[in-house]
Amino acid sequence: MGCFSAFKKVVATTALIGSAFVGSAVAASVSNPWIYSDVPDLCIAKGEGDNYYMVSTTMHYAPGVPIMKSTDLANWRTVNYAYQTLTNSDNMNLNGGKNAYGKGSWASAIRYFKGKWYILTPSYTTNKTHLYITDDIENGPFTEKLLPFYHDPSIFFDDDDKAYVIYGGGQLSIVKLKSDLSGPDGGSTVLVNESLRNQTSGTSSYIVALEGAHMEKVNGEYYLFGISWFGPCRTELVFRSKNLMGGYSGKIFLQNNGVAQGSIFKTEGGKWYGYLFRDSGGIGRIPYLMEVEWKDGWPTVVGGKAPATLNLENEVDPGYGMVTSDDFDGSELPLEWQWNHNPDNSKWALSDGKLKITTGRVDGKLYTAKNTLTQRTYGPKCSGRTLVNGKDMKDGDVAGLVALADSLGFVALEKNGNSFEVVYYEREFKLKSVPINGNEAYFRIDFDFTRDRANFYYSLDEKSWTKIGNELKLPYTLGMFVGYRFGLFNFAKKTAGGTAAFDWFKVGNDYNDEIYLDGAVEPVPQTAHNATQTAWAIPGQIEAEDFDDPGKGKGGPSYSEGDAENHGDSDYREGTGVDLYAKATGVIVGYIQKDEWLEYTINVSKAGDYTLFAAVASDGGSSFKLSLDGEDITEDIAVPAAKKTDSEEQNFDDYSKVKANVVLPAGEHILRFTATADWFDIDYFNFAEGKDAKDPAPIVDPKDPEQGLDPVCPEDDEDCKTGIAKIQMNFGGVQNYRVFDLKGNMLGMIRSNGMDIVKATRQFVKSNGIYIVKPTRGGMLHKITVK
Numbered sequence: 001m002g003c004f005s006a007f008k009k010v011v012a013t014t015a016l017i018g019s020a021f022v023g024s025a026v027a028a029s030v031s032n033p034w035i036y037s038d039v040p041d042l043c044i045a046k047g048e049g050d051n052y053y054m055v056s057t058t059m060h061y062a063p064g065v066p067i068m069k070s071t072d073l074a075n076w077r078t079v080n081y082a083y084q085t086l087t088n089s090d091n092m093n094l095n096g097g098k099n100a101y102g103k104g105s106w107a108s109a110i111r112y113f114k115g116k117w118y119i120l121t122p123s124y125t126t127n128k129t130h131l132y133i134t135d136d137i138e139n140g141p142f143t144e145k146l147l148p149f150y151h152d153p154s155i156f157f158d159d160d161d162k163a164y165v166i167y168g169g170g171q172l173s174i175v176k177l178k179s180d181l182s183g184p185d186g187g188s189t190v191l192v193n194e195s196l197r198n199q200t201s202g203t204s205s206y207i208v209a210l211e212g213a214h215m216e217k218v219n220g221e222y223y224l225f226g227i228s229w230f231g232p233c234r235t236e237l238v239f240r241s242k243n244l245m246g247g248y249s250g251k252i253f254l255q256n257n258g259v260a261q262g263s264i265f266k267t268e269g270g271k272w273y274g275y276l277f278r279d280s281g282g283i284g285r286i287p288y289l290m291e292v293e294w295k296d297g298w299p300t301v302v303g304g305k306a307p308a309t310l311n312l313e314n315e316v317d318p319g320y321g322m323v324t325s326d327d328f329d330g331s332e333l334p335l336e337w338q339w340n341h342n343p344d345n346s347k348w349a350l351s352d353g354k355l356k357i358t359t360g361r362v363d364g365k366l367y368t369a370k371n372t373l374t375q376r377t378y379g380p381k382c383s384g385r386t387l388v389n390g391k392d393m394k395d396g397d398v399a400g401l402v403a404l405a406d407s408l409g410f411v412a413l414e415k416n417g418n419s420f421e422v423v424y425y426e427r428e429f430k431l432k433s434v435p436i437n438g439n440e441a442y443f444r445i446d447f448d449f450t451r452d453r454a455n456f457y458y459s460l461d462e463k464s465w466t467k468i469g470n471e472l473k474l475p476y477t478l479g480m481f482v483g484y485r486f487g488l489f490n491f492a493k494k495t496a497g498g499t500a501a502f503d504w505f506k507v508g509n510d511y512n513d514e515i516y517l518d519g520a521v522e523p524v525p526q527t528a529h530n531a532t533q534t535a536w537a538i539p540g541q542i543e544a545e546d547f548d549d550p551g552k553g554k555g556g557p558s559y560s561e562g563d564a565e566n567h568g569d570s571d572y573r574e575g576t577g578v579d580l581y582a583k584a585t586g587v588i589v590g591y592i593q594k595d596e597w598l599e600y601t602i603n604v605s606k607a608g609d610y611t612l613f614a615a616v617a618s619d620g621g622s623s624f625k626l627s628l629d630g631e632d633i634t635e636d637i638a639v640p641a642a643k644k645t646d647s648e649e650q651n652f653d654d655y656s657k658v659k660a661n662v663v664l665p666a667g668e669h670i671l672r673f674t675a676t677a678d679w680f681d682i683d684y685f686n687f688a689e690g691k692d693a694k695d696p697a698p699i700v701d702p703k704d705p706e707q708g709l710d711p712v713c714p715e716d717d718e719d720c721k722t723g724i725a726k727i728q729m730n731f732g733g734v735q736n737y738r739v740f741d742l743k744g745n746m747l748g749m750i751r752s753n754g755m756d757i758v759k760a761t762r763q764f765v766k767s768n769g770i771y772i773v774k775p776t777r778g779g780m781l782h783k784i785t786v787k
Helices: 194-201 757-765
Strands: 028-031 043-046 052-055 064-070 077-083 109-113 116-123 128-134 143-148 154-157 163-167 172-177 184-192 208-218 221-230 233-241 249-254 260-266 272-279 285-295 298-301 309-312 338-340 348-351 354-358 373-376 381-389 397-404 409-416 419-426 429-436 440-448 453-459 466-473 485-492 499-508 536-538 540-543 580-583 586-592 597-604 608-618 622-628 637-639 656-664 667-675 680-689 735-740 746-752 769-775 782-786
Touching (some): 043 109, 052 109, 052 116, 109 154, 163 208, 184 221, 194 233, 194 249, 221 260, 249 272, 249 298, 272 298, 409 453, 429 466, 536 540, 608 622, 608 637, 637 656, 667 680, 757 769
Antiparallel strands (some): 028 309, 109 116, 128 143, 172 184, 233 249, 272 285, 338 373, 354 499, 381 440, 397 485, 440 453, 580 586, 586 680, 597 667, 608 680, 735 746, 769 782
């Protein structure tokens, strides 16, 4: 597909994420896949300055051929579609038992030439190639011309203003178009035949011989790209000639990890990039970006492989531009939504701050139902949730949230007679049902594309979530030929005319996150987890369980947890899924696994050297690191194994201190704690001013009277192992303290200036015993004996 063009008209009516790319210094290392979502058959055209436009395949979804825009190459945003309705056939309307799954519109191409934009897409539903033309790519309108069917075509304009379609499967051909672009002007010519293809690939045995044609002209030579699948993986080939109509020779452009099918483009600053995509399981087909250099007149991928990272101006925020949360308060749906096939616009509405879907017929199963509203998923993990009200549903109606692909699964509200139940289906089979009181429920799906699995949940209060059904496997199959999507639906099994109301849809990295686009909701930053939401003071101590409260929108997540379940025994920070459990010293973050992280808003009193101390427990082999505002400030810090007796297989009860020297800038920052190896616990960490400073709160043996402390643990209690920091009273003013019993149960909270802490504890607990008192803002632990 021809995908490089120069845009001579300014069209910048939509605000985008990112800033100008021209002449800007590279500021971020971006991971590949650079867009971790289903964006296959992509084609990029450069506009004026740093405006870039991209089209992609969305098959049977409507509207179709999304047009995405970026100003920094990192963050992309849908600004329009090439069409609202591809065709009004029974296939695209889901009528008469027909469908267009895996068909609709296929590999699309975009090109700018002399004041107009051209988008070309073939359709196995209409058996035509659709050419859409406009002089305003973001606002339209488009005119449409129907051409004969060409497989994987692109449109190319040569310097003499003549237009061509380049296409093919097995071999690549070219056909000239009439001057009005209404059809072919003569027959086609083969540019890459089987002999040249086999000579270039080195084989005559293929899974896919050759397709995905893209043509560019650089310095008077023609470069034709195509994908060929042979040997170990999908491979991108490139052919070049000084003559458009023949005389090509070929080379392998990239053979690496199945990353293939795409082309190259040049930025405003003169840098060359290649863009390709990779089949990647349940998420779908995801794009990769790579730097390109020229060697002996051939475009060559820098380093010879799709890089794990590349340098761009801005970071890529997961999910941004691909999805959006929606409160359904507007009069139109955001462009991130697409319908599964053509919608019946008389059977859905945005009213009263809700999306309402009314059944127009009896379907019996979701696969054939009209008006399923979808958004992409994104990786590596994402979560979507919604609230469904069924007061206007009819007997037999099913409405809820689906993981949509061939092997679909969904959680939903189903009406039976005058009562409701929460149900879990896989395809058309009901596998689980739970009767409920009332007519509404919250539904949630968590996708994990690192394992290609999805889990389903329901709630009656949006606070306590219950898992329902199986963990769904997420294969990539060629029936629908797309990655998994979120979908909102309502279908009838008995009687048409029932309405389900969706109050909102929220999507993010996990079920506490919300990504909003278009300014629907202003992003809310994360905040320190304390009564005043005040940044933790450094030097000082921070309890690990007091990680920041997450915000909403861009930059909102304040933690990353491997799963949504709290495997500990404490309900502190309920709803986060972070594994917390109780010790005599208070609440501990436990069961920590590699790549999980927690963030804390801190305020450093002055710039300089500090010493980090962390109270940790492990059976060995664990480690972590710290970063500040996204930059590492430590290397991996090993967590030593706790001592254990001959009868103990492991010991996570005894804590030790690890330390590291760090340099901190003054002011407010985001501190991130990241596990770099599995299985350890952390109680707290503190920062002392100066390099190699003395630990202000060393861990001591709670049974050792030589430490100068009254023993916290009874002498006859062999199970009491938790280390208690040396008790030092803090007379720094009135603050809040949490009160715990020796089993780690939090009893409540008191206020004290430090000097009257014994009195304050005695007045609160009102019963004899030994108690642990911990300041909420960080600091020393206090052992209080009440007699």
